[in-house]
Amino acid sequence: MIKRITELLIQFLEIDISSYEESFIEKSINKKMDDARCDSLEDYFELLKISANERSILIDSLKNSYSEFFRNPLSFSVLERIVLPQLVAKLKNKSHGELRIWSAACASGQEVYSLAMLLEEMRSVSAEHFSYRIFATDKSEEQISKAQAGFYTGNDLNNVTMRRIKRWFTKQGENYSVIPELKQNIHYSVFDLFDENLSAPPASIFGDFDIVLCANILFYYRGGHKDMILKKVRNSLSVEGILLTGESERDILLSAGFREVYPQSAIFRG
Ligand SMILES: C[S@@+](CC[C@H](N)C(=O)[O-])C[C@H]1O[C@@H](n2cnc3c(N)ncnc32)[C@H](O)[C@@H]1O
Known part of the structure; x- marks a missing residue:
């Protein structure tokens, strides 16, 4: 049936x-x-x-385009406290001096703005000047338009602290809009992870990402399709690049030979 x-x-x-x-x-x-x-x-x-x-x-x-801000609190906490400071410290050795990030199934933008908030907050207190660029992609045009609009209901912001809501959103009636400052280093585009002709978003030119977020998408594809996505993601990572997935996808990554950087964190190296 x-x-x-x-x-x-x-x-x-x-x-x-x-x-x-x-x-x-x-x-x-x-x-x-x-x-x-x-x-x-x-x-x-x-x-x-x-x-x-x-x-x-x-x-x-x-x-299945459901998403949340700071969806996996442990992952975002490890990113904030350990991974991002380490990556920023290593930027000095890179010729382009920019943190390169790809959100490969960003849905309506929550994970992209969560990460942008962390990076902007780091930038405001960091002794080192650094820049970053986030390539936000999804195969759904509708989701990319929503991500770009950055318009959310009060319920959508349940996981966002009041301090962050005040700093990064403007209230419009009952809803909230992401302020332009948080969008300025984000490039949005439609991208299908099964596109055989493209290895990474064309706007990124050469991939080589320090961080790829590919979360809560692997679990609904069959084995061969999971492998195709993981191959694409692995090839797009820089030598010490980090992959962030969904909590429920950890086993898929472990079986594919990825190494979890911190136990239970859903943050991996290829
Ligand atoms: C459940 S949402 C996950 C959103 C976000 N990553 C998170 O963890 O909250 C899954 C997203 O994957 C996108 N998606 C599904 N298949 C895709 C593909 N082949 N290429 C790119 N995006 C895809 C869907 O359009 C949807 O927006």
Whole structure:
């Protein structure tokens, strides 16, 4: 039945989910089936056939663009206290003198702005002058537009301290906008990690990133597709570059031979 639902989605919505892990598809369908109060997959199948709204709800959950600011607090804390200071100290030996970062599945921008806040705050107290550039990419044009707009609800900012909200956002009615200062070192573009012709965002020219964030995307792809993403990411890292993934993806990285830099941190070296 799951297979028939998958075929129905492909037929109606021309979305290719053939690269997705079956367990991920199954989990998403079961969740939406419960939300729709359907007792059986057969009932849910019939509902999907007649309801464009339900199909769109299911597709949105399969596209899975959920994100949060400072999503994995341990990772961001290790970045702030250990990784970023070390990388900045090593910048002196680099010819371009700039920290190069790629957020490879940035969704609507939360992880990009979380990192930009840390870097800007470091810059304001650091004795060393340093510059940075973040290439924020996602395969979804809609998500990139949202990231670029930097417009969030109060709930979206639940993990952001009041001090940071005051410093980095302006309030607009009930919502919040990222201030232009936080956007000035970020370059946004659409980029599909499965694009065979491109190894890194063209705007970055040569990859060679000090940090790549590739979080909460690996878990929903099948083995071969996971490998393709990991190969691309590994090749784009500088010699001592750092890869940050999602907490639930640590095992995938460990099995692929990446070394975790700090235990349980989801921060790896290739
Ligand atoms: C669950 S969100 C993760 C957002 C953020 N990295 C985080 O950890 O909160 C997954 C994102 O991956 C993007 N994505 C999925 N497949 C992709 C691909 N092949 N290339 C680039 N982005 C992709 C989706 O559009 C979605 O915005």
